[in-house]
């Protein structure tokens with residue numbers, strides 16, 4: 372079976388009740404390809420998850436932006452995987468580079484989080500990606516392979532994992548990776564999965580791209596054979612997110 376195109380909208384730490392209602396209304400009114408062609412997941416801050424879940428169209432789904440590494444308890448400020456399951460939140464983003472960099476989340480910690488979230492029945496968008504310094508030093512593939520290894524060591528079933536390749540230098544900078552740069556890393560990740568996990572996991576795992584994706588660059592990126600969708604930040608708060616969802620049509624015609 373082919374890899375269904377996936378478009379995630381990571382709203383990060385943005386929004387108010389009024390803004391969230393407006394975004395949801397615009398998503399609900401949009402004409403987009405069917406669920407057979409594209410899986411759409413939006414990720415508001417925790418506090419807006421119930422509101423978004425209540426009003427969002429049924430063919431779109433929600434994700435949390437993080438969850439705790441183990442069962443809840445005395446961990447002030449954290450939200451557990453069990454709580455997300457309780458709220459029927461199906462997806463969670465883990466290992467985003469902003470958390471790795473600003474909150475010192477190590478690859479090992481991210482691997483533990485991915486394993487725990489999966490064990491509780493959540494589906495995971497697991498983020499990896501190199502910094503500009505690492506790219507310029509020629510270590511991109513080593514870096515993303517090591518980040519992927521830290522996850523692979525902790526899980527055996529990849530069915531509910533989407534791997535999001537997000538070069539740190541492209542996030543929120545307007546400097547998008549070229550389609551060739553993105554394709555190259557996605558191919559290397561698939562090779563790594565084939566060599567270190569299995570051919571089946573390499574062929575079936577969706578690898579999506581994130582970093583300054585917008586309505587203008589999405590089609591060319593989407594036409595890359597190993598790019599299975601997007602994790603969109605800034606543009607997911609704007610009407611152009613609909614155009615990004617529609618870029619799934621590039622695959623249908625491929």
Ligand SMILES: O=C[C@H](O)COP(=O)(O)O
Nearest residue numbers: 381542543582583604605
């Ligand atoms: O999770 C999304 C990424 O951080 C991309 O953000 P961006 O589209 O604003 O560059």
